[in-house]
Amino acid sequence: GEEVAQTPKHLVRGEGQKAKLYCAPIKGHSYVFWYQQVLKNEFKFLISFQNENVFDETGMPKERFSAKCLPNSPCSLEIQATKLEDSAVYFCASSRRVEDGYTFGSGTRLTVV
Amino acid sequence: AQSVTQLGSHVSVSEGALVLLRCNYSSSVPPYLFWYVQYPNQGLQLLLKYTSAATLVKGINGFEAEFKKSETSFHLTKPSAHMSDAAEYFCAVRRFNRDDKIIFGKGTRLHILP
Numbered sequence: 001g002e003e004v005a006q007t008p009k010h011l012v013r014g015e016g017q018k019a020k021l022y023c024a025p026i027k028g029h030s031y032v033f034w035y036q037q038v039l040k041n042e043f044k045f046l047i048s049f050q051n052e053n054v055f056d057e058t059g060m061p062k063e064r065f066s067a068k069c070l071p072n073s074p075c076s077l078e079i080q081a082t083k084l085e086d087s088a089v090y091f092c093a094s095s096r097r098v099e100d101g102y103t104f105g106s107g108t109r110l111t112v113v
Numbered sequence: 114a115q116s117v118t119q120l121g122s123h124v125s126v127s128e129g130a131l132v133l134l135r136c137n138y139s140s141s142v143p144p145y146l147f148w149y150v151q152y153p154n155q156g157l158q159l160l161l162k163y164t165s166a167a168t169l170v171k172g173i174n175g176f177e178a179e180f181k182k183s184e185t186s187f188h189l190t191k192p193s194a195h196m197s198d199a200a201e202y203f204c205a206v207r208r209f210n211r212d213d214k215i216i217f218g219k220g221t222r223l224h225i226l227p
């Protein structure tokens with residue numbers, strides 16, 4: 001399809017629980033990016049993929065966050081043992097070429113209580 | 114490293130007035146530059162992009178931006194504001210010809226006064 005599909009739209013987890021977010025990029029887009037948007041509206045880069053390969057993971061808190069993009073499956077972002085500060089909207093984006101802007105999904109709002 | 118600075122976290126203009134949202138970039142190599150808009154509870158929508166072709170870039174919804182290398186600026190303008198333009202606007206930069214992530218500015222909230 002021509003949109004980046006993110007599921008679920010909303011996710012509520014108790015502190016310490018696991019959260020898993022999904023993203024289906026646009027068909028034909030080989031780059032996938034995950035960003036975290038917190039209350040101040042700033043977009044924090046988490047990780048990027050080129051096809052199923054991690055391209056840049058400099059933004060990932062590695063001790064609790066992990067991500068995958070496997071062939072023929074939606075990409076996923078998993079947070080083990082969520083913390084209150086993980087509450088944010090997580091956006092996935094995809095692009096076909098380097099010079100393209102991203103196409104963003106509508107985000108998953110994670111609330112950790 | 115690349116970065117963008119958006120001047121003014123909030124900008125208010127009257128309906129029908131000129132919209133000017135300021136963005137300055139820092140990049141050690143020629144950049145790609147983007148403007149995105151975010152409506153409440155939605156993702157980002159690409160307004161326009163500069164990719165080293167024309168320095169004056171026209172985008173959707175009547176917006177345009179001019180790349181000025183001498184001023185390291187990429188300001189967003191619209192001649193006449195509509196109420197529907199009220200949203201958060203993000204300037205963003207990416208290194209030219211690199212498989213880099215896009216770096217976003219902190220955003221400018223545009224308020225339209227009736």
